[in-house]
Amino acid sequence: MLDWESVMGKLKVGILISGRGSNMAALVEAAQDPAFPAEVCCVLSNRPDAKGLEFARERGIPAAVIDHKAYASKAEFEEAVTATLLDHGVDFVCLAGFMRIVSPAFIERWHNRLINIHPSLLPSYKGLHTHERALADGVKLTGCTVHFVRAEMDVGPIVAQAAVPVLTGDTPDSLAARLLTAEHRLYPLALRLIAEGKAKVNGEIVDISPDAVDETVRLFSAI
Ligand code: GRF
DSSP: OGGGGGGOOSSSEEEEEEEEEHHHHHHHHHHHHHOOSSEEEEEEETTTOOTTTHHHHHTTTOEEEOOGGSSHHHHHHHHHHHHHHHTTTEEEESSOOSSSSSOHHHHHHHHSSEEEESSSSSTOSSSSSHHHHHHTTTEEEEEEEEEEEETTTTTTEEEEEEEEOOOOOOOOOHHHHHHHHHHHHHHHHHHHHTTOOOOOEEETEEEOOHHHHHHHOOOOOOO
16 A cells, blocks of 8 residues: 655656656656656666666666566565665666566566556456457557556556547557557556555545546547
């Protein structure tokens, strides 16, 4: 349970990436607004060549590589990740295109302090190749989900979702590009609601405070 009383001032966030880092960049840009209730304390990548590292460094955010290949086990890798997050004063973690499956121990260590963004309207299309599968099924709406992380992949209390239409002639790439603009709006919104205490885990459901419902609803059909 996140003890909000112990979080002084802004929520201190660490972001884990593996590649492009466009969602990380959206979070960093949102957090540059002095009124944003969270600050990005560090960006960590398991891949040395992650493009997002450069962006973070340009913005003056500590950005480190913790290469999973350098560790004998997942446990040791994750211990190094947690140690680095703690060194930077992090009390909340955002996964943003982090391409390692995190272990139950890591999830437990960051229980209700660990969120992810997934490119589908969960619980539909868990896992990879979400756009290909949505196109094959002929769905007319797809979207993205920010959720708290649980041991089962792409399962966990849903914080916020945004929907986008699937258009005739869409390819996985065109759909991904449309969805990405929605992701970049959704992730900062979800983090802000959590940091403001307006999105709270209650059992395995996230309760949104009544005064925040309006702004979450506005994200539906984002295009
Ligand atoms: C996004 O589509 C996100 O939903 C998924 O991985 C992708 C990461 O993209 N988890 P980026 O690295 O944030 O640009």
